[in-house]
Amino acid sequence: MINTIEFVHQVGYSEKQMYDLFKGDPKLLLEGLGKKLYLLLGRLIKFGVDVNVVTSCFVEHPDMLSSERVENLMTVIAFLYNIRMEQDDIEHVLTNYMHILSKHSIKGQRTVCMELRIGKADLCRIIKDDPLELICLASKTEKKRVGREQCCDPRNYLDKTTFLLKLSYIENSEEMEEATKMFKGRGDLLQERFDCLVEAGLDYNSVVSMIKRDPRILNLKRTVLEKKIDFMKNTSVFPLECVVRYPAYFSHDLGLLSARFSMYQWLKKRNAINRAISLCTIVSYTEKKFVKFFVNMDPEAGLEFARCELAESEKELRLLTSVASSSDKEYVQIRKDVAAIEKKLDNEMNSRKKLEEELMVLNSQIDELKAETAVQQVEEEIRVCKNMIKCTVCSNRPKEAVIVKCYHLFCNPCIQRNLELRHHKCPACGTAFGRGQTLPHLLLRSVPMGTLSLLHNPNLYSHFRNPNFSPPSSLSLKSPIRTNSRSKSTHIPALSSSTPIRIKLATKIEAQRALMDYLGFTRNYTFIDAEFITINSPHFIDNLISKINIKNGNVFRSLQSDDSRLVDNFHVLYNHGVPRNRIGKIYKEAREVFRYDNGVLAKTFRDYEDLDLSKSSFIKLVVCCPLLLVGDVDSDFVAVLD
Known part of the structure; x- marks a missing residue:
């Protein structure tokens, strides 16, 4: 700031002029004049412009001190020098037209010569005759003259x-x-x-x-x-x-x-x-x-x-060598320009690709926000929910009964027909079952077909989470399944310690039902995955039931804990090809595997795959020895493999 004030004072500004200057453009005082102004002064003096002329011009035209005007004037000096104008002529142009030329941003001399189709010598002659023609010919803001040939030799x-x-x-x-x-x-x-x-x-x-x-x-x-x-x-x-x-x-x-x-x-x-x-x-x-x-x-x-002849040949050789050298330099420069353009083009293409992807995402979001699309999604969800509770045998009636041995769900008529035909095997897995090994599915029997969309509501079990809730002393399950020639009701005693065996069976069934509904409707798993996780997780069910306080009847609240790690690790094992009926064995022998954070188990699989083991061989090894998945890659196993 002090340097700026000192410079302006040396140029010849009075205190009042300095006050008006800094009041009109405070940036000059706050940001300084910059190095370019001093470079401009050096070039003006180098081309012979008198110092008194420069200072008087700065006093009469204070706007010339701005960085934009200084930049314009530097460009003008470079333009005049590049068209091979003599030093005396440059001094004449700058002395008389400096303040006018500083107001205009001009193009490069090559661009002007190409647009006018004239050489540097002709352009220099035109500007020497009338320096203000430089503004008409080279200004970036001025419109090109329609009669551009007037600036050139008429003989052209x-x-x-x-x-x-x-x-x-x-x-x-x-x-x-x-x-x-x-x-x-x-x-x-x-x-x-x-x-x-x-x-x-x-x-x-x-x-x-x-x-x-x-x-x-x-x-x-x-x-x-x-x-x-x-x-x-x-x-x-x-x-x-x-x-x-x-x-x-x-x-x-x-x-x-x-x-x-x-x-x-x-x-x-x-x-x-x-x-x-x-x-x-x-x-x-x-x-x-x-x-x-x-x-x-x-x-x-x-x-x-x-x-x-030899002297002439040598002279011609030197000329050709010079031409070849200049051509090589030009070729190298062209290669650099091409590489820069290609790099810029790649960046533009990548930017365009990203923008197109963002546009697709935004368009999809817009489509989702449209009323028709939202209605279609709801209708599709309702259709999926209806299909989920329909019997897989007849595909018409809802699932109303569960086979206790395999926990597959079917409608009562299909189960009754199998029993009447003495076909005592599950239609889904072929597991044998008897007449006393079927129970009604409480949840699906209690929900009408028209209200299936409510199953997507995660608050479906909200009343179970209420600590003041206590289940009834006994559950009376009315089942229309025939166990003999007459229909009768199946009575499950109260959840008390006096009947441990029947309580265990009822608790398991209820826990599996709640777990399957939770995975299917709250966690949005597919019906098949939810059903298989429920059926093939007996150890997990046992673990849950062991935590239940039977006397307080908090069965349902205990089932609402989100054991996401276990389910995620279950899917990692299944996606890598481990049979579902073997995942329970892995859980029993290496329970630590199911406590891994997200991504740890998948990384362990990748580390073993890097040892050039085939996928099928490694799955067999994991099923036989689940402890291989505990911790890092087993060094002893690697040594044996080597």
Whole structure:
């Protein structure tokens, strides 16, 4: 902050001006002027701008101290330098138009040259004539002029026909048509090459006659013409006017011409040639003829001619090496640009993929929130619930009875029909059962078919969780199942210690029912999984019942604890292929396995699979020795395996 105040004071601001400046733009005082302002001052002084001019400009235009204006002015200086403007011209532009140019953000010089289709020299000439044209041509905010050609040389838009008419061709003549075919390029380019020949010192009419005799001259680029004219003036022994009599000189290679002219000069110094030889003779001779009439004239001429050709070849080699080096650098830069673009493209594709995934998720959420979709989901849930309580044999009536030995549920008519047909086997698993081994399913008998959607409510057993709730002294289960020729009621005594055997059976049945309903409707497991977990978890049921205080009758509340670890580990074993009827054995022999946190048991399976054991072999080993799953991978087992 102190440095900013000191700088502004040295520039020439009075106290009132400083007050107005910092009041209008407090960022200058709080954030400082920044390093770019000092760099700008250094560059302005380097290009010759007077310090007093800079300070007075800062005083008259305080907004030039902002970082944006400083950045714009730095870009202008770089632009003028890159188009090869002379230092005096840059100093003139900055001294007189600094405050105006700082208000505009301009493009790079390459972009401007490409848009205007002109070279740096032409652009430099335009800006020198009128520096404010820089704003029109290069500003990012200014609209491009419709008549962009006004900023350029009007000859750039000269028609080829107009150019040929200036060369005294008759319009619509055969000569005009042939000349139009012979001259390649736009009229403005042809005019530019024509002017190059005239500016070299040749007479206008001589150039016209020379071009009519050999139109190929104007098909060469201006740079090629300038090189050959310069060679004719400074290297050859012939005057430039000789090309008028022999215009084919421009069609020959400079390397060949240089070697022949050097040979000709060497022969003249040795007085091996007395008569004057024309340019046409030296240039038009073939290689064989030139060697015969010039090189073979002196015994040492062959060595000298070879030396001249070698010098030209070395010069051409250096040129080609330089071109190859620049091409390699350009190739490396292009590869870097391509790699950067590919990386950017990959990032864009990944971003697009993520956005598409997010869009799909949002669309699915929107669909779920729609009323029709919500109704369909509820209807589907009701349909699933109805199917869950339907008998798997007839698929029509609800499940009303359970077979005690295997705990499979069916409707009463199907069970009754099997008993009448003396087919005493469970339709699901084939377990044999007798007439006294079926009981009614209390929950499904008490719920009407029209209220099945209530089964999804997790508060279904909320009254069981009430500590003030106490079950009745006895449960009277009215079962329509026939045990003999007449129907009779099955009476289960009260849950007391006086009848331990029957209490154990009734408690087990009720515990299994509550567990299956809890897994199916509260935990949202499928009916098959819930049923199999319930049936194949006798040790788990025993563990639950051992915790029940029978005297207090808290059977139902004891069954509401969420033993999620046991169920999750059960599914890990089942998903890895362990038979369901063997999971109870694993629970009995290695109960620690079912106390693992989520993911631990699955990691143990993966560690054993990394030992190149087949899945079936490892499952057999686990069933035979469940302690393999306790703790980390058994080192003794690994040693035996090795």
